[in-house]
Amino acid sequence: MQIKLMIAILTGLFAISNSVIAEECNSRSEDSVFIMDCLAARYKAADKELNAIYDEAMKSLSSDGRQKLEVAQKAWLKYRDASMAFITEVNRKTGSTGNFIIEDYRSALVEKRAAELKYILSGPDAGPATW
Template sequence: MYSRFLLALTPLLFTHLALAADCDNATDQATMNQCATQQNKAADKELNALYQQITGRLKSDPDRKKLLIGAQRSWIAFRDAECKFSASGVEGGSVYPMIYGNCITELTRARVETFKNYLKCQEGDMGCPVPGQT
């Protein structure tokens, strides 16, 4: 029974360790990999929030919304393939998660900036695919 209790607590222990990572002073590869994952999750969260805002603005234009969904799916496939290629020189090594994660984060942050620009569109801007807020 005691061993079941410890097994139940194990995920909580690792979650606590992941949250406690000091990314500014990381000196070992495991911590650097954790930090890369944390940064990736933060960038992805921001991207998803912006995506939801854009799809909200496109709710009255299902054809354009469908184009956005297709573009986003294609962009994700590109991002993942690009980063797999970018990190291929260290594939199988302990640094791979960090190199791959940093690439994912960098490209996601660039997409975040694109989405932010879409959300700045002014009403009547013919060169912008996202209608301005009314």
């Protein structure tokens, strides 16, 4: 029960900060340095959320659950790295627009993984998956 409460609190805090960051990134669309800094902040917030969820889960899961989460997370990290290599290659020659796409995708990957873990760790109260 403790893990569900902690994840609910973390979810609320990070959802607010991520939506504020996403809105802020769109506010000055003509300033590419601002956009890149903003996208980097969005990624940092998403990564912080994912790490907090993972750390909390590792504290509260059974030994078998921790081992399975660790295996799943290592597989996801390989997927993340391969996906980032692919999107970087596809956008290699597209200039700053490609850089925006790459950075946005990097954040989206991490945000989606955080949503997946929250869903998995919510148990029977999870409701339908949204990501």
